[in-house]
Amino acid sequence: MKPVFVETRNYNVFLEAIDELDDRGSDERRLIIVDGLPGLGKTTILSRWAANESCIYLRGKSEWTSYWLMAELLTESRQQPDEIVSLPHGFEARFGACLAMLAERRRAASAIGAQFAVVIDEADYVSAKSKLVDTVRDLADLSQVPFILVGMGKIRANITRHPQTASRIAKYVRFEPADLDGVKQFLREKCEIAVAPDLASFVHRTTGGFNRELLGAIKSIERFGYRNPPPGEGMTLRDMAGQHLINDRQGQPISVPAIAMVARA
Amino acid sequence: MTTVQTRILYSLGDACVLIGDLAAQLQLPRDQVGQAAALLIGRGLVERVERGCFQLTDAGRAVVARGEVIETGVTGPNRALRKPRRQSIRQRAWNAMKIQRTFTIQALTTAVSTAQDGDVEENLRRYCSELCKAGILSRSKRREPGTAPGSNGYAVFTLARPLGPLAPVYSRARQAIHDFNSGADLPCIPN
Numbered sequence: 001m002k003p004v005f006v007e008t009r010n011y012n013v014f015l016e017a018i019d020e021l022d023d024r025g026s027d028e029r030r031l032i033i034v035d036g037l038p039g040l041g042k043t044t045i046l047s048r049w050a051a052n053e054s055c056i057y058l059r060g061k062s063e064w065t066s067y068w069l070m071a072e073l074l075t076e077s078r079q080q081p082d083e084i085v086s087l088p089h090g091f092e093a094r095f096g097a098c099l100a101m102l103a104e105r106r107r108a109a110s111a112i113g114a115q116f117a118v119v120i121d122e123a124d125y126v127s128a129k130s131k132l133v134d135t136v137r138d139l140a141d142l143s144q145v146p147f148i149l150v151g152m153g154k155i156r157a158n159i160t161r162h163p164q165t166a167s168r169i170a171k172y173v174r175f176e177p178a179d180l181d182g183v184k185q186f187l188r189e190k191c192e193i194a195v196a197p198d199l200a201s202f203v204h205r206t207t208g209g210f211n212r213e214l215l216g217a218i219k220s221i222e223r224f225g226y227r228n229p230p231p232g233e234g235m236t237l238r239d240m241a242g243q244h245l246i247n248d249r250q251g252q253p254i255s256v257p258a259i260a261m262v263a264r265a
Numbered sequence: 266m267t268t269v270q271t272r273i274l275y276s277l278g279d280a281c282v283l284i285g286d287l288a289a290q291l292q293l294p295r296d297q298v299g300q301a302a303a304l305l306i307g308r309g310l311v312e313r314v315e316r317g318c319f320q321l322t323d324a325g326r327a328v329v330a331r332g333e334v335i336e337t338g339v340t341g342p343n344r345a346l347r348k349p350r351r352q353s354i355r356q357r358a359w360n361a362m363k364i365q366r367t368f369t370i371q372a373l374t375t376a377v378s379t380a381q382d383g384d385v386e387e388n389l390r391r392y393c394s395e396l397c398k399a400g401i402l403s404r405s406k407r408r409e410p411g412t413a414p415g416s417n418g419y420a421v422f423t424l425a426r427p428l429g430p431l432a433p434v435y436s437r438a439r440q441a442i443h444d445f446n447s448g449a450d451l452p453c454i455p456n
Contacts, residue, residue: 001371001412003370003371003372003374003375003378003385003386004375004378005375005376005378044376047361047364047365047376048361048375048376048377050360050364051357051358051360051361051364051376051377052352052357052360052377052379054352054356054357054360054430057363057364076363076430077430078429114352192412192413219412222412222413223412226412226413226414227414
């Protein structure tokens with residue numbers, strides 16, 4: 001598989017949301033919600049963006065509390081994590097330290113014209129707890145640093161239960177499965193074996209346009225294609241007839257139809 | 266012609282002299298005195314006791330005792346370690362390592378490479394190898410299988426020591442990884 005990042009439609013939608021946030025200036029709405037079903041590339045896209053922009057990236061935990069969240073925020077930014085550097089004790093002191101750290105990171109980023117935000121992945125754990133939601137809102141309000149909450153379907157419903165927080169949301173970004181063109185683009189850019197349109201359509205049908213399944217399909221195509229190089233413009237359904245492609249989410253194998261069925265189709 | 270550095274050197278003593286007093290004494294602008302003092306600090310002849318206040322070091326006193334003149338120009342190779350640029354490939358890769366914790370070179374390349382970059386994969390392979398020698402990364406015995414026939418698969422790395430936000434830098438001269446967050450050198454031990 002080629003080690004390249006595919007700029008999918010979801011990625012571009014997310015970037016547009018970030019750009020819109022920059023245009024808002026001092027607007028107090030500094031929360032972005034990114035949601036979508038598992039396997040659509042949310043973590044891949046957000047972690048790449050955070051790494052390239054030197055933003056803070058945290059992963060939500062089921063037992064997270066506000067105090068713990070702030071500890072992780074400070075740990076991510078401290079200079080000497082190896083040493084025993086004690087974090088401020090007490091909610092007030094820790095909250096103040098977080099604000100100071102966020103302000104410093106925001107200032108440093110704006111000095112070189114870069115973006116700075118805090119990404120919280122698996123934010124369903126955050127949205128389920130009122131105190132955590134309030135802490136995130138307070139940190140975003142007071143530091144003027146955008147917080148990007150990434151989660152699955154429940155996050156949007158959970159957040160709307162907190163009207164004060166819901167009013168701070170600048171943008172909802174919904175990740176959607178790739179359409180046929182998106183799947184073809186993905187195969188073209190990631191797969192080391194050329195894929196013919198009929199096999200690309202089959203991959204689209206069986207994967208449902210989910211990135212996770214698409215990556216599995218690419219591995220199967222490459223594994224077969226390296227041993228049986230396709231003769232023409234790329235690997236076709238006929239070439240791969242009867243071969244295992246992916247497992248569905250229930251663990252059931254999905255194979256390319258046998259050659260007789262391909263011929264009938 | 267006497268250089269500004271020489272004039273400053275011979276105007277300093279054991280006590281700390283303020284930059285304003287030096288400027289007045291030598292009838293030079295403050296910024297010129299500051300720049301020349303910084304060069305003398307770089308040569309190890311002057312030390313800054315506190316902001317804007319300078320005094321001679323032992324080496325500086327020895328130069329004055331010998332009556333030497335400080336010539337301007339290059340004093341030798343610049344051996345200072347260069348801080349990682351914020352958006353360099355290795356800085357981005359370091360950010361990605363801290364996020365992913367366990368990764369392959371391929372995954373790391375996918376996470377950080379852009380169309381403008383050169384051979385990111387080879388760059389990161391060398392970087393990860395150096396970080397392994399310094400104990401910052403550990404290489405798993407397990408390898409992620411590849412798809413090509415005869416492929417050895419991909420090495421799996423784990424971040425063992427998540428240092429601070431600035432990417433550690435390899436110094437060949439020191440045979441060590443320098444951590445700009447703590448200022449410490451972590452020696453590279455060959456495998």
